[in-house]
Amino acid sequence: MARIVGIDLGTTNSLVAYMHDGQPCIVPDRNGRTMVPSVVALTDNGLIVGDSAKEHLTRNPERTVYSVKRFMGKGLADVQNELAYFPYTLTETGGVIRIRLGQKSYSPPQISAMILKELKLRAEAYLGESITKAVITVPAYFNDSQRQATKDAGLIAGLEVLRIINEPTAASLAYGLQKNTQGTIAVYDFGGGTLDVSILKLKDGIFEVLATNGDTHLGGDDVDRLLVDLFIAEIRELEGIDISDHPDHMQAVRLEAERAKIRLSDELKTDIAIELPENKGRFTRELTRDQLESLATSVIERTLAPCRMAIKDAGLTPKDIDEVVLVGGSTRMPLVRQRVEALFGKPPHCHLNPDEVVALGAAVQADILSGGTTDMLLLDVTPLSLGIETMGGVMSSLIRRNTTIPASAKELFTTYVDGQTGVDIHILQGERELVKDNRSLARFRLKVPPLPAGVPRIEVTFLIDANGILNVTATDMRTGQSQSIEVKPSYGLSDTEVERMIEDSFKFAAEDIGARKLIEARLDAESLIKATDKSLAEAGHLVVREETDAIRTALSQLSTAKDGTDPRAIRARMAELEQAAKHLNTVMLDDSLKKGLHGKKVSEVS
Amino acid sequence: MVRAPCPFLLMDNDQPSTHSDRRRQLQMARSMCWHCQSEVTGEYFCERCVKVQPVSKETDYFTCLGFPRRLTLDPKKLEAKFYELSRTFHPDFYQTKSTDEQAISLSNAAVLNTAYRTLRDPIQRAEYLLALETGSVKDIRTSPPADLFEEILELQDTLEEYRASDRGSDQGHRLHTTLQTEQEALERRKVEMESQLRRLFADWDKLQDAGAATSSAKAERDRILKQMRELLSHRTYINNIVNDLAATIA
Ligand SMILES: Nc1ncnc2c1ncn2[C@@H]1O[C@H](COP(=O)(O)OP(=O)(O)O)[C@@H](O)[C@H]1O
Ligand SMILES: [Mg+2]
Numbered sequence: 134m135a136r137i138v139g140i141d142l143g144t145t146n147s148l149v150a151y152m153h154d155g156q157p158c159i160v161p162d163r164n165g166r167t168m169v170p171s172v173v174a175l176t177d178n179g180l181i182v183g184d185s186a187k188e189h190l191t192r193n194p195e196r197t198v199y200s201v202k203r204f205m206g207k208g209l210a211d212v213q214n215e216l217a218y219f220p221y222t223l224t225e226t227g228g229v230i231r232i233r234l235g236q237k238s239y240s241p242p243q244i245s246a247m248i249l250k251e252l253k254l255r256a257e258a259y260l261g262e263s264i265t266k267a268v269i270t271v272p273a274y275f276n277d278s279q280r281q282a283t284k285d286a287g288l289i290a291g292l293e294v295l296r297i298i299n300e301p302t303a304a305s306l307a308y309g310l311q312k313n314t315q316g317t318i319a320v321y322d323f324g325g326g327t328l329d330v331s332i333l334k335l336k337d338g339i340f341e342v343l344a345t346n347g348d349t350h351l352g353g354d355d356v357d358r359l360l361v362d363l364f365i366a367e368i369r370e371l372e373g374i375d376i377s378d379h380p381d382h383m384q385a386v387r388l389e390a391e392r393a394k395i396r397l398s399d400e401l402k403t404d405i406a407i408e409l410p411e412n413k414g415r416f417t418r419e420l421t422r423d424q425l426e427s428l429a430t431s432v433i434e435r436t437l438a439p440c441r442m443a444i445k446d447a448g449l450t451p452k453d454i455d456e457v458v459l460v461g462g463s464t465r466m467p468l469v470r471q472r473v474e475a476l477f478g479k480p481p482h483c484h485l486n487p488d489e490v491v492a493l494g495a496a497v498q499a500d501i502l503s504g505g506t507t508d509m510l511l512l513d514v515t516p517l518s519l520g521i522e523t524m525g526g527v528m529s530s531l532i533r534r535n536t537t538i539p540a541s542a543k544e545l546f547t548t549y550v551d552g553q554t555g556v557d558i559h560i561l562q563g564e565r566e567l568v569k570d571n572r573s574l575a576r577f578r579l580k581v582p583p584l585p586a587g588v589p590r591i592e593v594t595f596l597i598d599a600n601g602i603l604n605v606t607a608t609d610m611r612t613g614q615s616q617s618i619e620v621k622p623s624y625g626l627s628d629t630e631v632e633r634m635i636e637d638s639f640k641f642a643a644e645d646i647g648a649r650k651l652i653e654a655r656l657d658a659e660s661l662i663k664a665t666d667k668s669l670a671e672a673g674h675l676v677v678r679e680e681t682d683a684i685r686t687a688l689s690q691l692s693t694a695k696d697g698t699d700p701r702a703i704r705a706r707m708a709e710l711e712q713a714a715k716h717l718n719t720v721m722l723d724d725s726l727k728k729g730l731h732g733k734k735v736s737e738v739s
Numbered sequence: 740m741v742r743a744p745c746p747f748l749l750m751d752n753d754q755p756s757t758h759s760d761r762r763r764q765l766q767m768a769r770s771m772c773w774h775c776q777s778e779v780t781g782e783y784f785c786e787r788c789v790k791v792q793p794v795s796k797e798t799d800y801f802t803c804l805g806f807p808r809r810l811t812l813d814p815k816k817l818e819a820k821f822y823e824l825s826r827t828f829h830p831d832f833y834q835t836k837s838t839d840e841q842a843i844s845l846s847n848a849a850v851l852n853t854a855y856r857t858l859r860d861p862i863q864r865a866e867y868l869l870a871l872e873t874g875s876v877k878d879i880r881t882s883p884p885a886d887l888f889e890e891i892l893e894l895q896d897t898l899e900e901y902r903a904s905d906r907g908s909d910q911g912h913r914l915h916t917t918l919q920t921e922q923e924a925l926e927r928r929k930v931e932m933e934s935q936l937r938r939l940f941a942d943w944d945k946l947q948d949a950g951a952a953t954s955s956a957k958a959e960r961d962r963i964l965k966q967m968r969e970l971l972s973h974r975t976y977i978n979n980i981v982n983d984l985a986a987t988i989a
Contacts, residue, residue, distance in 0.1 A: 501831050510829055539849040599845075
């Protein structure tokens with residue numbers, strides 16, 4: 134079977150991992166970096182993704198999309214009160230948010246697909262084979278629409294998504310593989326935009342999820358926002374400037390807030406410096422960890438209620454939990470660790486890299502699916518109750534939250550008017566009594582033969598598969614015939630729309646590759662220029678003047694080419710520079726070896 | 740805008756059907772491998788072509804998990820069996836198989852999960868057994884025990900009064916204390932009912948183990964089932980009230 138990779142498609146960062154000799158490994162980029170920032174920017178040379186896109190957050194904020202995961206499976210009304218924080222323009226078509234980038238609008242699955250494609254290319258380059266199959270992780274508390282949107286993103290990226298797996302459970306697989314633990318564990322996953330808590334029982338290779346809870350709108354981003362609000366208020370007070378009128382500065386403030394927050398995980402105080410618009414100078418202040426914590430405490434407290442709910446739903450008390458595993462960048466905050474430790478009454482386990490563990494677990498699940506790992510099995514649950522609308526606007530539950538998946542429920546329907554030819558069914562997800570308080574997933578019309586009221590008997594099967602995604606089928610019990618059902622998602626793309634997006638993505642693939650080649654050539658040119666500058670500074674005195682002159686000429690030619698748009702020209706100038714600097718580099722290497730290895734020449738050592 | 744008519748629910752059809760024609764048909768279908776059409780003798784797989792076989796719709800949850808129809812089950816053994824069968828049916832292990840096999844694995848795993856969920860919980864297990872034995876597919880109606888009828892009516896009034904009262908006031912405090920006392924009393928009653936239920940469960944198991952087909956055995960069986968239905972219905976009723984109380988005064 135072709136290789137299946139595991140992908141952590143995060144709010145902030147994304148990673149791709151694969152299995153090698155029974156151990157999961159992350160695919161690094163050529164600089165050894167494992168994380169791809171989940172950022173997509175539209176530049177003059179097309180769409181770019183990851184580290185290079187991140188640089189456009191402040192340069193080009195209206196055309197740089199970050200945290201797109203917050204919009205997956207959502208309508209505009211769902212994110213109304215945070216629109217002010219995003220510099221790019223959001224609209225809605227057919228219940229799906231659209232993000233404006235230049236002349237075009239993209240759905241969140243399309244933007245996510247660009248990130249997935251970047252990961253796919255990265256894995257293909259590293260592993261030297263084509264990658265078409267993947268396991269993709271989602272927050273455990275994602276509802277059906279959000280899961281479906283993630284699957285759509287995979288399709289648009291040209292990936293067959295063999296499984297959608299929950300992030301905390303993925304983490305538990307990686308953890309279990311390494312520690313070979315038995316007992317009850319709690320996984321607390323607090324990232325940039327989401328919180329998940331899962332309670333699992335590990336026994337003889339079976340990973341049985343007992344309960345899960347969370348909040349798909351709570352993360353480190355919320356802490357950053359509190360800091361941003363604080364700085365904006367102070368700047369308004371002191372300088373009389375409203376930063377929120379300046380999108381590029383807003384982004385700079387947000388990034389500075391995040392960096393300060395991250396520094397305060399290791400330090401007790403830090404300096405903040407923010408460039409003000411209109412050449413008004415800089416705003417500076419000191420921020421202490423205490424100050425950060427008194428702001429962040431409200432956010433962190435909100436993460437504890439889902440923990441308590443999960444423990445209760447698992448039928449346990451905190452002391453029954455043998456081990457607490459921390460996942461996600463935000464668990465590096467000391468206050469988070471303290472609160473989690475206080476709640477569970479034991480210090481959490483933090484030996485695994487919280488950034489990588491989810492992707493590693495996804496690779497383990499991929500290996501299980503391809504038949505490589507056979508002793509481990511994950512039994513996950515559905516995070517939210519599934520039901521349908523009944524008379525009086527009340528939701529009738531069919532499958533309760535925390536039911537092990539796959540899970541199915543059957544329901545028999547009939548008519549209550551003579552000759553009625555259809556029954557409208559409205560599918561919901563959530564824990565509340567009334568339809569309006571729950572999430573609408575989809576509607577469909579059941580076709581019924583025209584008969585006296587109460588005579589038709591249509592059995593509808595609601596099946597939540599191992600991805601946590603709902604499938605609906607119907608059978609006429611009188612004839613035994615099954616009927617196909619066309620479900621209209623409330624917050625999702627239709628099948629035809631997804632198909633069109635897949636086509637589009639192929640059409641633009643050629644353009645994208647062109648843009649990508651240019652960006653890569655530029656990045657490589659930059660590092661070559663840096664390295665050559667360094668050699669010149671360190672060893673320029675060891676070679677003759679003509680040589681350094683030739684190197685300087687080649688350097689400036691490469692700089693010019695780098696500002697152009699032709700990747701081939703850049704590569705050609707790079708080759709020239711490498712040639713010109715070849716002797717210098719050998720001399721430099723010999724010189725450093727002389728110092729270290731008592732005068733052996735390069736040729737003698739290698 | 741006119742609202743679409745809401746679906747009219749008939750029943751929860753999770754219970755096995757008792758329609759005899761259908762049963763015979765399905766059993767016949769079951770005995771033949773869907774793939775190679777040879778007779779299936781193995782438990783979950785066709786011996787000849789080694790394809791997974793669908794769990795028959797008529798298989799009850801006890802049979803599905805390989806347990807006799809007893810009401811005291813060893814939870815460890817039940818779990819072990821559940822894990823073993825999960826390894827047999829889970830869709831994770833069918834990713835490389837044909838779409839037919841994948842579909843069977845998916846639906847088998849779903850049945851297995853429902854079976855385990857039902858049998859794991861002693862109350863759900865007993866309710867399920869009652870439905871099996873008495874052929875009733877309807878939910879057990881919840882009803883108050885006769886001797887508590889007056890008390891519960893009064894309690895409902897107090898609850899109403901409390902909901903309308905100012906929680907901080909003296910009256911609020913007084914009502915809160917009353918409700919708390921009531922809650923504790925009802926919880927004791929619930930525990931009592933549960934131990935009565937356990938005795939009935941033991942009686943049932945003894946009868947099953949003896950396996951006698953005498954008329955006195957039949958009378959004993961009917962007595963147990965009748966009392967069990969009554970107790971389960973009372974217990975659920977009390978349980979709902981206790982939950983309601985706890986949520987209100989929390
Ligand atoms: N050392 C740190 N201290 C505090 N927060 C951190 C630290 N490192 C990363 N973070 C925060 O973690 C979040 C990203 O975590 P990650 O697990 O990568 O998120 P996601 O899964 O949502 O992509 C961001 O909000 C980031 O600011
Ligand atoms: Mg994450």
